[in-house]
Amino acid sequence: MAPSSLHPPSHSDEIQLSFPQEHVLLLTFNRPKALNAVTPTMTSDIKRVLDWFDQEPSLWVLVLTGAGRIFCAGADLVAWNQRQSGGGADSDQSDIINEADGFASLSRRTATSKPIIAAVHGGAYGGGMEIILNCDIVVASEDAKLALPEVKRGVTAIQGGMPRLARIAGHQLASELLLTGKAISATEAATRFGFVNQVVPKDKVLSAALAWAHEINQNSPDSVQSTKRALLLANRHGSVEDAVIAHVGSAESKRAFTSENIQEGLRAFVEKRKPAWKNPAKL
Incomplete structure (x- = not known):
C-alpha cells in the first residue's frame, strides 16, 4: 500500500508497486507465468511510474524485483517474432534510438540520479540482464543464472548491455558472454565479471536489497x-x-x-x- 501522501500513477497489473520502508519504492515485474518477459504495456507502465518516482522528493531509492521463478527473461520473443513477421524490424531499430531510456525504460535510463537496486532471483536473461547492468547495486540469489543469449536467437543485446558490460568487465570477459550467449552463475558474475555486489540465499534476496537501500538512506x-x-x-x-x-x-x-x-x-x-x-x- 502507498502511504497516503503518495499518489503513484495508474498502471496495469503487469507491475506491482509497494513501499516496504521509508523513502523506498519497490517495483515488481508481475508476469510470472511468462517469466516476467517485458511487453509494451509493461514498458509504458514502468516509464510512467519512474517519471513520477524521479519527481517525488520523499522517495530516495528504487528496488527492482520479479514475481515468480525469475527476475526477468527479457523481451517477449513471441511478440517480437510477430513484429518481425509483419515487417516491423526497421521500426524496431528506430524505436531503439528514439527510446532514450532503453529496454523496459530501464536499461539506458540516466535521467534519474536516485539509486536503483536489483534484487535478482532465479535468473536474468537478455533485456533482463541489460536492466541489471544499468543498476547501481545488484543482489543475486545463489541459484541465479545470468546471460545475454541474444546471439543464439539471431538478435543483439542492443539496448545498452554491450557497452556497459565491456566497461565493467573489460573486452575479453564481455566477449566471452556476448559472443557465446552462455549463462553464468551469480558467483561468477560477482567474482569474475564484477557486476553483482552480493550473492545470498534465494529467500534473502529482497531483504538483502532492502538492507542496501536502508544503508544508502542513512546518508544525505x-x-x-x-x-x-x-x-x-x-x-x-x-x-x-x-x-x-x-x-x-x-x-x-x-x-x-x-x-x-x-x-x-x-x-x-x-x-x-x-x-x-x-x-x-x-x-
Missing part, C-alpha cells in the same frame, strides 16, 4: 543523488577533468552544495549526533 539524499550523477557523467566523458566540470555544473551538484542537508550534516558532525536528513528540493 542530496549527496547520494549528486554522487550518482557524477558516476553517470564518468561513463559519458572521456577524461576525469571533463567529468568533474560537467558534474560541478549539474543540477544535483548545485543542489547538494546549497541544500539544508549539507548544513545539517556538518552541524551534526560538530555536535556529535546523527543527522536528520530532509527530502531534497525538486530539481
Whole structure:
C-alpha cells in the first residue's frame, strides 16, 4: 500500500508497486507465468511510474524485483517474432534510438540520479540482464543464472548491455558472454565479471536489497543523488577533468552544495549526533 501522501500513477497489473520502508519504492515485474518477459504495456507502465518516482522528493531509492521463478527473461520473443513477421524490424531499430531510456525504460535510463537496486532471483536473461547492468547495486540469489543469449536467437543485446558490460568487465570477459550467449552463475558474475555486489540465499534476496537501500538512506539524499550523477557523467566523458566540470555544473551538484542537508550534516558532525536528513528540493 502507498502511504497516503503518495499518489503513484495508474498502471496495469503487469507491475506491482509497494513501499516496504521509508523513502523506498519497490517495483515488481508481475508476469510470472511468462517469466516476467517485458511487453509494451509493461514498458509504458514502468516509464510512467519512474517519471513520477524521479519527481517525488520523499522517495530516495528504487528496488527492482520479479514475481515468480525469475527476475526477468527479457523481451517477449513471441511478440517480437510477430513484429518481425509483419515487417516491423526497421521500426524496431528506430524505436531503439528514439527510446532514450532503453529496454523496459530501464536499461539506458540516466535521467534519474536516485539509486536503483536489483534484487535478482532465479535468473536474468537478455533485456533482463541489460536492466541489471544499468543498476547501481545488484543482489543475486545463489541459484541465479545470468546471460545475454541474444546471439543464439539471431538478435543483439542492443539496448545498452554491450557497452556497459565491456566497461565493467573489460573486452575479453564481455566477449566471452556476448559472443557465446552462455549463462553464468551469480558467483561468477560477482567474482569474475564484477557486476553483482552480493550473492545470498534465494529467500534473502529482497531483504538483502532492502538492507542496501536502508544503508544508502542513512546518508544525505542530496549527496547520494549528486554522487550518482557524477558516476553517470564518468561513463559519458572521456577524461576525469571533463567529468568533474560537467558534474560541478549539474543540477544535483548545485543542489547538494546549497541544500539544508549539507548544513545539517556538518552541524551534526560538530555536535556529535546523527543527522536528520530532509527530502531534497525538486530539481
